[in-house]
Amino acid sequence: MKVKETLLVPVLCLFTLFTGMCPVKPDEIYIKSGEMVALHCDHESHNVTWSSYTTQGKTQSSSLSSSEQNRMGILIHRSSFIILNASVIHQGNYSCSLGNTIIKSFRLAVYSARFGEYKEGTEYPVTCYMHESCTLTCPGNYIPDGNIPNITSNGIIWQKGDGRRVSVEEHYSLSCVHDRDQGVYICTRSYLYQGQIYNMTSTRKLTVKPEEPEQSPVILFPRDKDVFYVDLGSPLEVNCTADQCSEFDSVYWLSVDENKNSRVFFYATEENTSGQKLRMTASLVFKKVLEEDLFKNFSCKLDSTTQKSSVVTITLARKARRSYVPLAVSIVVTVLTMALTVVIYIKYKISLTLFIRDTLGCHRSISDGKSYDGYLMCYKSDTDAGLNTSERKWLEDVLEDRFGYNLCLNDRDVLPGQAIAETVLDCVEQSRTVILVPTSPDPGLESGLLTAIHEALVERQTRLVLIRTEATEGVRSGSLGEVLHLLSNVGHCVTWKGKDSEPLSSSFWKQLRYYLPPAQHSQKIHLLPQTV
Ligand SMILES: *[C@@H]1O[C@H](CO)[C@@H](O)[C@H](O)[C@H]1NC(C)=O
Numbered sequence: 308m309k310v311k312e313t314l315l316v317p318v319l320c321l322f323t324l325f326t327g328m329c330p331v332k333p334d335e336i337y338i339k340s341g342e343m344v345a346l347h348c349d350h351e352s353h354n355v356t357w358s359s360y361t362t363q364g365k366t367q368s369s370s371l372s373s374s375e376q377n378r379m380g381i382l383i384h385r386s387s388f389i390i391l392n393a394s395v396i397h398q399g400n401y402s403c404s405l406g407n408t409i410i411k412s413f414r415l416a417v418y419s420a421r422f423g424e425y426k427e428g429t430e431y432p433v434t435c436y437m438h439e440s441c442t443l444t445c446p447g448n449y450i451p452d453g454n455i456p457n458i459t460s461n462g463i464i465w466q467k468g469d470g471r472r473v474s475v476e477e478h479y480s481l482s483c484v485h486d487r488d489q490g491v492y493i494c495t496r497s498y499l500y501q502g503q504i505y506n507m508t509s510t511r512k513l514t515v516k517p518e519e520p521e522q523s524p525v526i527l528f529p530r531d532k533d534v535f536y537v538d539l540g541s542p543l544e545v546n547c548t549a550d551q552c553s554e555f556d557s558v559y560w561l562s563v564d565e566n567k568n569s570r571v572f573f574y575a576t577e578e579n580t581s582g583q584k585l586r587m588t589a590s591l592v593f594k595k596v597l598e599e600d601l602f603k604n605f606s607c608k609l610d611s612t613t614q615k616s617s618v619v620t621i622t623l624a625r626k627a628r629r630s631y632v633p634l635a636v637s638i639v640v641t642v643l644t645m646a647l648t649v650v651i652y653i654k655y656k657i658s659l660t661l662f663i664r665d666t667l668g669c670h671r672s673i674s675d676g677k678s679y680d681g682y683l684m685c686y687k688s689d690t691d692a693g694l695n696t697s698e699r700k701w702l703e704d705v706l707e708d709r710f711g712y713n714l715c716l717n718d719r720d721v722l723p724g725q726a727i728a729e730t731v732l733d734c735v736e737q738s739r740t741v742i743l744v745p746t747s748p749d750p751g752l753e754s755g756l757l758t759a760i761h762e763a764l765v766e767r768q769t770r771l772v773l774i775r776t777e778a779t780e781g782v783r784s785g786s787l788g789e790v791l792h793l794l795s796n797v798g799h800c801v802t803w804k805g806k807d808s809e810p811l812s813s814s815f816w817k818q819l820r821y822y823l824p825p826a827q828h829s830q831k832i833h834l835l836p837q838t839v
């Protein structure tokens with residue numbers, strides 16, 4: 308069979324060499340027995356000749372009368388050759404020719420099958436996606452032309468493979484495809500000829516695939532319906548970007564000029580991205596945004612041969628005027644809060660510090676090598692307003708017993724027999740603070756000694772608390788006055804108001820404690836006379 312075939316083709320070609328052309332490859336047609344098929348010559352001429360080569364022998368259409376055609380169950384009209392009721396006897400080769408030239412040839416195979424069955428390869432495959440619409444079209448080749456007399460179309464019926472009727476239209480549309488829709492569909496075209504109905508069936512095989520993966524947006528920026536906020540009168544540039552897939556791709560702004568002299572125009576640029584792609588940009592430029600631009604849509608379009616062409620539309624909107632009221636309010640509130648904090652701090656600084664010291668027991672243990680918290684030193688008050696002996700004693704007791712300060716006292720810790728000046732300076736050195744107390748009975752301290760103390764304080768940076776009486780405050784005369792003035796510059800002044808200052812809650816005590824460092828509770832060391 309195969310050998311015969313391969314031989315026949317060159318033989319045919321040789322034969323047609325004289326006719327001028329090699330016959331075209333025949334159309335292979337499989338037809339179910341009992342059905343109709345129409346062969347078309349695709350030639351306008353009415354003079355074509357049909358030849359058939361079947362098991363019955365060779366037949367030329369020119370030799371067939373209309374009654375003979377009827378007997379054979381065929382109908383020849385102009386360039387169409389119609390087999391009304393196909394059976395095995397019609398199986399064979401058919402060709403139409405004009406003169407000696409073969410225009411078209413067919414190979415017809417007839418097979419028997421029940422409804423819904425079909426020969427593998429004769430079905431028309433269709434693929435649709437889940438949940439999408441889908442349309443099946445009844446194939447229209449090998450059907451009789453509408454102009455053939457006495458043949459009238461009797462309609463179309465679509466049936467599923469199980470025989471269920473689904474449509475009587477040429478196109479069967481499913482609005483939303485499901486898995487269950489998958490399968491074989493048969494469309495039957497019926498024709499009426501001389502009182503007889505002749506059928507033609509075609510089989511479509513529908514495959515339902517999962518939903519098509521969403522195509523990634525092809526215009527990368529901007530997104531559709533994006534709003535750009537602008538200040539009227541200011542310039543604006545909006546870049547529309549897309550990646551190029553083929554050299555014919557392009558992006559541009561619809562209905563926007565490319566002329567750079569226009570107020571609104573666009574220009575296109577391209578740049579290579581790291582991903583080996585060419586990134587296309589169409590930059591929409593407003594030299595100056597006008598109010599009218601706010602009422603327009605601006606659309607950027609990607610034209611592509613390989614990817615889905617797409618359009619994004621953007622609009623402009625006026626920038627909302629920024630309100631400075633909340634900002635101003637918050638600044639004012641912050642400033643007020645800070646001012647209030649500062650006022651409160653200044654006003655209650657002393658109470659606050661003492662409170663924290665007392666409650667948190669904030670006793671820093673500084674290892675500064677000093678033995679005393681304070682050196683209580685008396686100086687001669689100019690007036691009678693100084694502290695008298697009992698007041699001084701009371702001051703010492705409260706500081707030591709009530710507040711736990713470790714004091715260096717001249718008449719207790721400085722043993723007699725030592726050089727006064729040397730001892731005093733030793734005491735200053737051993738103390739964290741020097742407290743100068745004006746006393747009215749002469750304690751025997753001279754202003755010269757105070758000057759030495761001033762130098763020592765400045766040198767060693769020892770704290771100084773200068774207790775003054777209301778009466779001494781104004782006095783600034785004499786050498787003592789000068790020294791006191793110098794000392795008051797170095798240290799802090801606390802005013803003794805006599806009886807008013809005695810309660811522990813008085814401002815005198817608050818201030819005094821505030822200026823003194825917290826009590827250290829270190830061991831008391833007596834300055835012993837040096838044995839030389
Ligand atoms: C058809 O063929 C006949 C002779 O075979 C010829 O006289 C006639 O002109 C042809 N008609 C056409 C339309 O070619």
Ligand SMILES: *[C@@H]1O[C@H](CO)[C@@H](O)[C@H](O)[C@H]1NC(C)=O
Nearest residue numbers: 341392393394503504505506
């Ligand atoms: C077609 O031919 C078969 C026998 O070959 C016959 O049974 C059938 O009725 C015919 N159909 C029509 C429509 O003529």
Ligand SMILES: *[C@@H]1O[C@H](CO)[C@@H](O)[C@H](O)[C@H]1NC(C)=O
Nearest residue numbers: 312315360361362398399400
């Ligand atoms: C039809 O042509 C093919 C070769 O093209 C050949 O093998 C076959 O025998 C032919 N059939 C008939 C019925 O002549």
Ligand SMILES: *[C@@H]1O[C@H](CO)[C@@H](O)[C@H](O)[C@H]1NC(C)=O
Nearest residue numbers: 373382384455456457458501
């Ligand atoms: C069409 O049918 C009518 C009567 O049924 C007949 O007279 C006429 O010859 C037919 N025409 C053709 C082309 O077969």
Ligand SMILES: *[C@@H]1O[C@H](CO)[C@@H](O)[C@H](O)[C@H]1NC(C)=O
Nearest residue numbers: 341464495497504505506507
């Ligand atoms: C033609 O098709 C219709 C519908 O499928 C069917 O009812 C009828 O029996 C068929 N006729 C023939 C001759 O096959």
Ligand SMILES: *[C@@H]1O[C@H](CO)[C@@H](O)[C@H](O)[C@H]1NC(C)=O
Nearest residue numbers: 544545546576577578588590
């Ligand atoms: C728009 O793109 C151009 C060219 O790529 C670039 O020079 C410009 O800075 C971009 N403008 C904005 C607003 O991104």
Ligand SMILES: *[C@@H]1O[C@H](CO)[C@@H](O)[C@H](O)[C@H]1NC(C)=O
Nearest residue numbers: 576577578579580584585586
């Ligand atoms: C991008 O790179 C290619 C080669 O890699 C080069 O031919 C082309 O000119 C480049 N295009 C741009 C706009 O830089």
Ligand SMILES: *[C@@H]1O[C@H](CO)[C@@H](O)[C@H](O)[C@H]1NC(C)=O
Nearest residue numbers: 532601602603604605620622
């Ligand atoms: C802009 O587009 C929206 C919808 O996309 C449409 O409703 C509106 O009429 C358009 N405006 C103009 C001025 O074209």
